[in-house]
Amino acid sequence: MLRATAVALFACAFHAWIFVVGGIDANYIPFNSVEALDLSVDGGRWEEKAPMPTARLGLAVAASGTKLFAVGGSDGNRDFDALEIYESATDSWSAAAPMPTALSSTVSIFIEASRPAISLVFVSMVIRVIVVVTLILKMIWWRK
Secondary structure, eight states: OOOTTOBSOEEEEETTEEEEEOOBOTTOOBOOOEEEEETTSTTOEEEEEOOOSSOOBSOEEEEETTEEEEEOOBOSSSBBOOEEEEETTTTEEEEOOOOSSOBOSOOOOOOOTTOHHHHHHHHHHHHHHHHHHHHHHHHHHHHO
16 A cells, blocks of 8 residues: 655656656655555556665656656755666666756656657756746755
8 A cells, every 4th residue: 555644745647557756755754665555456456666876856757668667756855866777677676877967846757759759849848847847846855
């Protein structure tokens, strides 16, 4: 069953699954947990998956092929440059090269290369929304 006390987590649709990763508890302790809802089972079934190497909140997650990509995030005090990759076939995580800039409270999108014209317009609109939402979230976070 999904952890009821988690906030600032990220969810991502992945084939017949919905993955829920990271977040923090009521004491602002970050999680590295990964839970997945299997939608192929009648009524759905929650399963725990291999935990992320880095416990964090405010991360972004995107899916492609058999992999989930966990990007950035924070421990509540500092942002991370981490990029970690989950391989669903082996239920395991590996670290990739870190990002040039540490980021948190971001959004990730996977765009199909087969529709580049539509993708570029969509990405342009999404980037504008992401910038505004990120600024608003940062302002709210700093007020705490």
